[in-house]
Each structure stands twice: as C-alpha cells, then as structure tokens.
Amino acid sequence: MGSTENTRDLSTDLMEDLPFLRRYARALTGAQDTGDRYAMATLEAIVADPSSVSDDPTTKIGLFRIFHGIWSSSGSPSADEGENTDLLEVRAQWRLAKLTANTREALLLHTVEGFGFEAIARIMDASQSEAEELVSRAMSEMGDMVAGNILIIEDEGIIAMDLKSIVTDMGHSVTDVARTRDDAIAKGKAKVPDLILADIQLADKSSGIDAVNALLEDLGDRPVIFITAFPERLLTGERPEPAFLITKPYSEDQVRAAVSQAMFFATTERMGVDA
Structure with missing residues (x-):
C-alpha cells in the first residue's frame, strides 16, 4: 500500500x-x-x-x-x-x-x-x-547585449507605467502603451516594435492574445511576453502556447529576465486560447 x-x-x-x-x-x-x-x-x-x-x-x-x-x-x-x-x-x-x-x-x-x-x-x-x-x-x-523597441499592451495605468519604467531602465524604448485590442493593433502598426509585452485581459474585455495574433499576422514573427494572473490556463500543452509567460503579481526581476530572454528569440506562435 x-x-x-x-x-x-x-x-x-x-x-x-x-x-x-x-x-x-x-x-x-x-x-x-x-x-x-x-x-x-x-x-x-x-x-x-x-x-x-x-x-x-x-x-x-x-x-x-x-x-x-x-x-x-x-x-x-x-x-x-x-x-x-x-x-x-x-x-x-x-x-x-x-x-x-x-x-x-x-x-x-x-x-x-x-x-x-x-x-x-x-x-x-x-x-x-x-x-x-x-x-x-x-x-x-x-542586459548589456540586446536592446530594442517595446510595445506595452496593458489596461491598468499603474502597471503600464511600472512596466515602462522597468524596460526603459534596461535601455529599451517603449513605442507606445495600449489599453484595448483595437488600440494595440493600431499602435503596433503605427510604430513597429521589436518585442510585445502584453496583458491577457484588457480594459474592454477584449483579449491581449487576439491583439498579439493580429499584430503578428501583419508584422511577422517577433518575441512576445504575456502577463497573466492565471498561467495554468495557458500551460495545458493542448494548443500553441506563449514561449514567454510571467505571472501577476510579478517582480521587477521577473520582467527584466523575461524581456532579456525574449529578445534572443523570435519564434512566437499564434495563440488560440481563452484565458
């Protein structure tokens, strides 16, 4: 027994x-x-x-x-x-x-x-x-090796400001901050980023995943980091998943590590999840 x-x-x-x-x-x-x-x-x-x-x-x-x-x-x-x-x-x-x-x-x-x-x-x-x-x-x-332009997709103003502060302190530039799917698509096409940092749940109940998929389809592959309070919903193995995923509440070191790591790769696949 x-x-x-x-x-x-x-x-x-x-x-x-x-x-x-x-x-x-x-x-x-x-x-x-x-x-x-x-x-x-x-x-x-x-x-x-x-x-x-x-x-x-x-x-x-x-x-x-x-x-x-x-x-x-x-x-x-x-x-x-x-x-x-x-x-x-x-x-x-x-x-x-x-x-x-x-x-x-x-x-x-x-x-x-x-x-x-x-x-x-x-x-x-x-x-x-x-x-x-x-x-x-x-x-x-x-931190010294890779720097680029980052689009932040985040509906909470304080969190967006915090993320912007972290990545700019790392030497990156923020192209824009978007709060909704449509806003993200418009801003991403207007100023093409090297990396996208996206929350999953956005202000108007739209999806950060949908926004990223639309941008990748138009702009081509580029690294993406998703932020979510429920990582287990994306880590099922049943469908395409983000290569880079950090959990809310996050720490500054987590963001720094994920951003530095993601800049090495551009193999992000289109997501097909609801989370």
Whole structure:
C-alpha cells in the first residue's frame, strides 16, 4: 500500500509541477515544441527510475534537476539546428555563445520560476555562492547585449507605467502603451516594435492574445511576453502556447529576465486560447 501511495503522490506532484517545467523549457529554447521535447524526456527519465528524485527536498526540485542534467548534456541550447535555421535563430545562437555557461538557466530558475539559491544550487549541481554569482552575471551580460523597441499592451495605468519604467531602465524604448485590442493593433502598426509585452485581459474585455495574433499576422514573427494572473490556463500543452509567460503579481526581476530572454528569440506562435 505504501509503495502504491508513494507512486500516486509522485505522479500527482509531477503533473502539478510539469506546466512550470514546460514554461522554463520554452523560455530556454524559445519554442514550444523544442521545450516540450526536453520536458517529455525528463518525465520519461523519472518514470523509468522514480528513485532518481527521492533524495530531493521536493518533487519540483527533482524534476528541474533531472531536466537540467538532460539539458546540459545535450549540447543544444536552442531550437533545432540545420538547413532550416533562419537569420533570427542564427543571431540568437551568436548571442547565446557570448554568455557565460549556465547563467540563463540560473536567472530563469530564480526570477521566473521562483527558486531560491539553495534550490538552484541543488538543481544545477553547484554551490549556493556559485548560483548567486550566475544570476548576478546573467543580469549583467544579458542586459548589456540586446536592446530594442517595446510595445506595452496593458489596461491598468499603474502597471503600464511600472512596466515602462522597468524596460526603459534596461535601455529599451517603449513605442507606445495600449489599453484595448483595437488600440494595440493600431499602435503596433503605427510604430513597429521589436518585442510585445502584453496583458491577457484588457480594459474592454477584449483579449491581449487576439491583439498579439493580429499584430503578428501583419508584422511577422517577433518575441512576445504575456502577463497573466492565471498561467495554468495557458500551460495545458493542448494548443500553441506563449514561449514567454510571467505571472501577476510579478517582480521587477521577473520582467527584466523575461524581456532579456525574449529578445534572443523570435519564434512566437499564434495563440488560440481563452484565458
């Protein structure tokens, strides 16, 4: 009975934590399908040997630790390489090659996924001081490397001002701030952004997702970061999902990390979700 209960508890924990591993994996790779393949390989490894996470403080830490081992050994830090690699992906690879190893991972684990330095050290098989240094270095290296023009789609004035302050402090320019779907489409076409930072629920009950889809159809692919109070609604694996997603209430470090990360990639897929 005990073994059966333990198996059930592990399965339950894994299913609860999987959406957040998938978010992390997509943020690293810049693409849903590539990130999901890494996440699936992680699950398969744990299913094959459940004891591999038995010594971890939590199942979530064990899940991310196994993922990191697979990720580190693959030697492929971005989406599929080969003849179909486009210019944007080549540029991303060039930027990635200039970063200190493991800095992006540590930064995302800390700022987006909310792990403390002790947990990051466990996940990455490093000391706590090394984990702290990796996060600090990531902030510096990524912040200095990529800058661009950002469209903010946010209906709450205070939040919009806060987001604008954060990204301009990072060295980016804000092309405009929009409060509704139609407003966002008009402003996005008038001043074409390099990146879109969008809330999902807008002032007139319109959808930030719809606004982004319309803009991407007209302007072409570009990185998008969605902000939502209900990330689990977008992390189902049943349909196209955002590669970059932060949760309300957010911290300044989360926004900084997501913006820096998103600027490396332009593989955003059209969303088809109601959230």
